Amino acid sequence: MTAPLPVCAGIGLRHPHYSQVLAQQPPLGWIELHSENFFDGGQPLAMLQQLAARYPLSLHGVGLGLGAAARPDATHLASLRRLLDAVPAVAVSEHLSFNHDASQRFANDLLPIPYTRAMLDLVAANVAEAQDALGRPLLIENLSSYLAYPGNDMHEGEFLAELVTRTGCGLLLDVNNLYVNQQNLGTDVDAFLAALPPHAIGEIHLAGYTERSFDDGSTLLVDTHSRPVYPAVWQLYRQVIARFGARPTLIEWDIDIPPLDTLLAEAATAQAILDQYTEAAP
Amino acid sequence: MNETTWQHALLDAITTPQWQPDPRFPAGALAVYRNNYRVGLMEMLALVYPICHQLLGEEFFEALSREYVKATPSASGNLHRYGGSFADFVAAFEHTAHIAYLPDVARLEWALHRGYYAPDATPLAIATLAAIPQQHWGELRFCCHPACAVLDSRWPLADIHAHHQPATAGCAVDMATAQPLLLWRDSDGLMQLHQLAPGQAAFCQALLHGATLDDASAAGLAAYNEFDLQAALLLVLQHGVLSAIKEPS
Numbered sequence: 001m002t003a004p005l006p007v008c009a010g011i012g013l014r015h016p017h018y019s020q021v022l023a024q025q026p027p028l029g030w031i032e033l034h035s036e037n038f039f040d041g042g043q044p045l046a047m048l049q050q051l052a053a054r055y056p057l058s059l060h061g062v063g064l065g066l067g068a069a070a071r072p073d074a075t076h077l078a079s080l081r082r083l084l085d086a087v088p089a090v091a092v093s094e095h096l097s098f099n100h101d102a103s104q105r106f107a108n109d110l111l112p113i114p115y116t117r118a119m120l121d122l123v124a125a126n127v128a129e130a131q132d133a134l135g136r137p138l139l140i141e142n143l144s145s146y147l148a149y150p151g152n153d154m155h156e157g158e159f160l161a162e163l164v165t166r167t168g169c170g171l172l173l174d175v176n177n178l179y180v181n182q183q184n185l186g187t188d189v190d191a192f193l194a195a196l197p198p199h200a201i202g203e204i205h206l207a208g209y210t211e212r213s214f215d216d217g218s219t220l221l222v223d224t225h226s227r228p229v230y231p232a233v234w235q236l237y238r239q240v241i242a243r244f245g246a247r248p249t250l251i252e253w254d255i256d257i258p259p260l261d262t263l264l265a266e267a268a269t270a271q272a273i274l275d276q277y278t279e280a281a282p
Numbered sequence: 283m284n285e286t287t288w289q290h291a292l293l294d295a296i297t298t299p300q301w302q303p304d305p306r307f308p309a310g311a312l313a314v315y316r317n318n319y320r321v322g323l324m325e326m327l328a329l330v331y332p333i334c335h336q337l338l339g340e341e342f343f344e345a346l347s348r349e350y351v352k353a354t355p356s357a358s359g360n361l362h363r364y365g366g367s368f369a370d371f372v373a374a375f376e377h378t379a380h381i382a383y384l385p386d387v388a389r390l391e392w393a394l395h396r397g398y399y400a401p402d403a404t405p406l407a408i409a410t411l412a413a414i415p416q417q418h419w420g421e422l423r424f425c426c427h428p429a430c431a432v433l434d435s436r437w438p439l440a441d442i443h444a445h446h447q448p449a450t451a452g453c454a455v456d457m458a459t460a461q462p463l464l465l466w467r468d469s470d471g472l473m474q475l476h477q478l479a480p481g482q483a484a485f486c487q488a489l490l491h492g493a494t495l496d497d498a499s500a501a502g503l504a505a506y507n508e509f510d511l512q513a514a515l516l517l518v519l520q521h522g523v524l525s526a527i528k529e530p531s
Contacts, residue, residue, distance in 0.1 A: 036360045041402035042429065043471025063359030069286040076359050082401075098289055099359055106356040107296050108364070109318045114285040122285070146311035149288055214310040222314055 005030050005091050005203060005248035006056055008274060009267040012225075012252040013051070017260045022050060026264065029271070030056035030090070032250050036063050038087070039079040048087050058091040058203065058250070059083070065099030065106075066126040066140070067113035073100065077133045084134060091203060091248075093139035093172045094130070096123070096160065114149035115159040123159075124166040131167065139202050141172035142192075144180045144209075144223035155188065156181075157195030164200045171196060173247075174205035175237045176229065180221045189236065198244045206237060206270060207252040226255035229266060238273055246274045299352035323351045326361050330395045331368060333446045334388055337381065346375065362399060366392055383437040383457075390439050393465050394473045397429035405522035414527075420496035423528040424489055429467035430523045432490060434483040436460045440475050466521040476521060481506030485514045486523065 008029035013021060015037075021028070031051060038048045038059075051057060061080065064072050084092065097110035113119060131137055140163060142156055154162075160171055173196070181187035208227025213219045229237075229251070241247070251266040283291065283306070295304045296315045303309060327347040328335055335343045350371050356364050369388035378384050405427065414422070433439060440461045444450040462483035464476040478486065485502035493501065495515075502509035518524055 036362065039360060039362065040399045040428075042398055042400060042467060044399060045402070046471055063361070065359055069289050073359055079360070101290055101293055104357055105293060105297065106359055107293055107315070107319050108322050108356055108359065108361045109296075109315060111289075111292060111296070111315065114288060116285060119285045146314050147308050149285070151283075151285075151288075212310075212314065214313060216309060218308075218310045220310050220314060 005058060007246050007248055007278070009249050009251070009270040010056075010058070011263045011267050012060070012250055012254070014254060014257055016257050017263075018047060018051075020260055022047070022054075025054055026260070028055055028264075028267070030058060030248065030250075032058035032060050032091075032252075035059045035061040035080055035083060035092075038083055040082075045083075045086060052087050052089070057087065057089045058093065058248075059087070059089040061092070061094045062110065063099065063108070064094050064130060065097060065111075066094055066130055066138075067096050067111075067119075067123050068098035068100050068126065069119070069122055070100060070102035072126050072130055073104070077130060081134055084136070091139055092134065092136060093141055093203065095141045095143055096156070096163075097143045110143055112143055112145035112147060112149070115152040115154045115156055116149070117153065120159060120162055120166075124163055127163060127167040127169050131169065137169055139170040139172040141174050141205065142177050144174070144177035146184060146220055146222070148185055155192060155195070157192035161195045161197055161200075164197050169200075170202040171200045172203045172205060173201050173240065174207075175240055176205065176207045176209060176233050176252075177223060179230075179233045179236050180209050180223050183221045193240065193243060196244075201244055201247055204237070204240065204247045204249040205252055206233060206249060206266075207254075208233075224255055225252045228262075229269075234269070234273075237270070241273060241277045246278045249274060297355055320348070320351055322361065323356060323364055324348060326364050327351075327368065330365050331388060331391045333391055333443065334368075334372070334384060336446050337384065337387065338378070346372070346378065349375070362395075366396075368392065383435075383439075383442065386433065386435040386437050386439060387442060389435075390433055390443065390463070390465075393431040393433060397431060397465055397467055397473045398471070400427075400429035400467070403427045403429075403522075403525035406519065406524040406526060408519055410527065411519070420494060420499075421530070422495050423492055424495075424524040425526040425528055426490050427467065427522050427525050429465070429473070430486075430490060430521075431465045432478070432483050432487045433463045433465065434487065435462060439463055440477050443475060464517070464521060464523070466523060474521075476517075478517075479510075479513070481509030482514050482517065485509065485511075486518060489518060489523065492528070 010030035013031045038044045095110045100106045206229045207225040209221045210224040249270045324347045369385045373385035438459045438461045441455040462478040481502040484505035488498035488501040499511045
């Protein structure tokens with residue numbers, strides 16, 4: 001069993017900042033990178049190994065689609081396993097989403113899944129298969145969704161809690177996703193949080209969304225990871241930390257990526273909140 | 283609609299090229315997912331095919347990649363694997379038919395992209411080969427470095443490539459010259475282009491396909507009757523094309 005992530009703020013490290021971080025080695029609590037960008041070998045893998053030698057590393061997958069009614073892609077799982085064998089990651093995460101069907105047709109996105117008993121059986125089997133193949137537990141992240149299956153018989157929080165019970169996985173709680181779902185779909189934030197097993201929450205994500213308007217006059221908050229964390233999301237983050245205690249917290253920024261200092265400042269804001277609750281703890 | 287058929291329907295609604303209102307899904311949400319799908323794949327093509335992008339210009343490349351995405355669903359959860367058939371698509375695309383070398387440029391860019399991410403392999407040490415009596419070399423087959431590729435093109439691919447790199451931008455390109463290439467990965471993990479002499483492309487291609495050294499040599503000679511085996515063997519050893527000697531099966 002590897003050590004867990006340090007309970008402090010980290011940043012999602014993306015291509016524009018790789019060389020700067022390697023050269024300057026700024027004091028970062030930990031870093032998270034997208035697993036698929038380092039599949040196989042060559043310079044990307046060598047660089048990831050250098051980063052992992054300097055910082056606690058979290059690998060965040062966007063491509064397994066463990067919420068599919070079809071089984072996970074064996075090739076993808078094998079690639080991820082080789083990566084984990086080559087790089088010492090302290091956390092490995094995936095999303096509660098789907099991206100493919102049994103005919104190996106893919107949408108390279110994080111698509112929402114039905115929250116039903118029948119679906120739970122399928123997803124639990126997928127998560128168990130992935131964890132067996134990878135030889136370690138995963139953190140599974142709640143999703144930002146723009147639509148919902150009409151036949152849901154539980155909510156996402158209950159679904160995740162059941163998944164923890166059945167598979168022993170941990171949870172990655174994305175506070176921005178939760179806020180976006182509250183605004184878009186009317187998700188009951190209190191009920192969602194109340195359902196989560198606190199011990200399972202191994203990581204938290206924070207990011208900024210974008211509001212989009214449509215021809216029919218409707219609007220959606222889209223989880224673009226392209227902005228600073230919004231005040232309402234910081235507020236919800238404080239509630240989450242007050243409720244569950246301090247957790248490793250990541251700033252994610254994937255589009256219109258700002259200078260590294262901007263990401264570090266966002267991480268410092270998260271750290272200041274974590275410090276309040278770390279000091280307050282008995 | 284059960285869970286499985288709902289997921290099928292949502293994938294259909296997202297990936298179907300022609301937009302149709304679908305009463306099963308809210309229009310705004312579907313617009314977001316359809317846009318994510320299309321833009322994600324198109325951005326990947328722009329990343330993998332920067333020279334094609336430069337040759338065609340922003341607007342034309344975007345239109346071409348839009349058509350490619352319509353015709354080519356994603357078949358992997360790893361975006362880096364998308365776009366391998368772009369060269370064939372370009373070759374059959376009537377609006378780019380006047381740029382005859384474009385498909386080979388796309389083949390070059392795909393090989394560079396896959397080579398950059400390819401698994402690592404240790405180059406075969408010359409001493410390992412030297413330890414085998416030379417009269418047995420002809421029977422040997424080799425495991426080759428996964429990053430290596432041969433492009434036996436009738437176009438000056440090396441010059442076209444150099445013409446579009448910042449350090450050598452605008453250098454001369456003689457379109458009448460064929461430049462068959464060996465692509466290999468250096469010790470810094472960067473892909474390099476090496477121009478092959480006559481016969482060497484056939485020789486290297488045969489080795490990559492697992493031929494014996496004798497058969498690869500015969501392929502080189504068939505392509506060029508003054509093919510120099512010793513020079514070609516030195517070339518593949520120096521560029522790390524060979525990584526191990528295959529056990530006889």
